[in-house]
Amino acid sequence: MELKEFRSFFNNQLKNLYPKTEIDAFFFRIVAEKLNLSVTDVFMKDSIKLSDSLVNELQQITNKLLQEQPIQYILGTTEFYGLQFDVNEHVLIPRPETEELVSWVLDHIKNNLTIKNVLDIGTGSGCIPISIKKNASDTNVSAIDISAKALETAIINAKNNNVLIDFIEKDILTSKSLHQDYDIIVSNPPYVRELEKQEIKNNVLANEPHLALFVSNENPLVFYKKIADLALQHLTNNGVLFLEINQYLGQETVNMLKNKGFKNIELKKDLFGNNRMIKASK
Structure with missing residues (x-):
């Protein structure tokens, strides 16, 4: 089979499931990965x-796309903040919005040269702490996750990107304290309410870890409340908390932080115009 014949086959197989632009993006990514072609x-x-x-391997990839498996899981890698990360069913696929959160944290570090210790809560693939350490090498970066499997992936990603991160297996909801004090605490915790499942694409619902995605309708800020309490206890003087949030709960999250005594609270929109990030000072 020639490459053009496979492309025709690939398009015909997927045309009823994905838009043409997405099929093209899949195709070019696959041939770059498997054939090293631009x-x-x-x-x-x-x-x-x-x-x-090779045809057999490409057909298997096509079949997985027909089953709505994410291309990142099929190929086992994705790019985040200009770096390569291994991803699998144990970790969320990093999103562009989270890159914006990392940029916000790095801007703060560049403007505050005394910052030394940074903690990421709910690290998953390790994309946040690894990207921070890679771009702010003088900082000491730690990361927490409840999932041992997720931490295995994060450790591999740190090694592949030549950075040293202190990874800690810990259930944040049952934790009474953290290991030390930090100048920055950052987190992208689970925040999608059960009632919002209908807005989630099937390839996410069927493949990405629900432990890292969903919270109850009754207590959607459960992680934010706990992280805020730990941050009050373990942020240094003038320490800063950065959070990725549910776009529908921006004001509720701001109000919760105000009630707990945080100051200089900033609610920021992402590139899609949604309330997505919060920065707050102790």
Whole structure:
């Protein structure tokens, strides 16, 4: 089979499930990963012959896309903040909005050179602490997660990106204290309410870990309340809390932080115009 023949097959298989732009994005990412071909190469070398074993592998990838498995899980990697991360069913796939949160944290570090200790709560793949450490190498960065499997992935990602992170297995909801005090605490905890499941694409619902996604309708700020309490206890003087939040609960989260005594609270929109991030001082 030639490359152009596979592309035709690929498009025909997926056309009833995905928009054309997404199919093209899948295709170019797959050929870059499996054939080491650029977009230009695809057009210049579309008559290259694919081996039977490669065709079989590409067909398996196509079948997984037909089952609505995320392309990141199928290929096992994704890019975040210019870095490569391994991802699997034990960790959430990093989102562009979280890159904005990392940028906000890094801007704060650059403007406050005395910052030394940073903690990420609910680290998953480790994308937040690894990106921070990679771009602010003088900081000491720690990360907590309840999932041992997630931490295994995060440890691999830290090693692959040549950074040293102190990873800690811990259930934050049952924790009475943290290991030390921090100049920055950052978190992207579970925040999607059960009632919002209908807004979530099936490829996310069926594949990404619900432990890292969902909270009850009755107590949607459960993680934020606990993180805020621990932050009050363990942020240094003038320490700052950064949170990624549920876009529908921006004001509720701001009010909760105000009631707990935080000051200089900023609610920030993401690139899609949704209330997505909060910065608050102790």
